[in-house]
Amino acid sequence: MPKYQSRKQGELKEKLKHSYSAMKKEFRQIFEKMDSDFELLSDDEKNILYERKASAWYQVTYHPEWVKKSLALRELDGTDQIVLLSFAWITADYLARLKIRGQGMENVNSGKPVNSLVKYLADRMNMTII
Known part of the structure; x- marks a missing residue:
């Protein structure tokens, strides 16, 4: 500034x-x-759908295939500007839940930066990590 x-x-x-x-x-x-039928679902079912959607958003943004495509578009455009595709932090809470579940919750090593974030978010979401 x-x-x-x-x-x-x-x-x-x-x-x-x-x-x-x-x-x-x-x-x-x-x-x-979401669709209008979404409100009829239980909280667990809603969370699963949100987690799937967060995972899809993350996948199309950060998967190497999509990164290559964004770089190719930038080259076609003839600019040196970086193409920004996502706001992963918008869905960080759901991505952290997926990470926790993927590690079986008992294996969260808060020494790694991503796991440190997972633990921090889990603590804020009142989730238990063993």
Whole structure:
């Protein structure tokens, strides 16, 4: 951030925080939009569908095949700009649940950065990690 006087810098930080929150809320609403039958499902069934959707969003964004395609599009465009495809942090809670379940919950090693995030999110979601 440019060097502003303290008051201006505080105002800028608040504007950025507000913009970030608004963007996160908007994309979370897009993520959570489902068919009308969705409301008839149990909470566990809803979570499973959200986890599948989060996994799909992550897959099409970060799978090597899709990364190659995004790089190819960038080359065709003739620009050196980085193509940003996703906001994985929008669905981090569901991705963490998948990670926990994939590790059998008892094998979470919080020494690894991704597992540290999993443990942090699990703690915030009141999940038990043995």
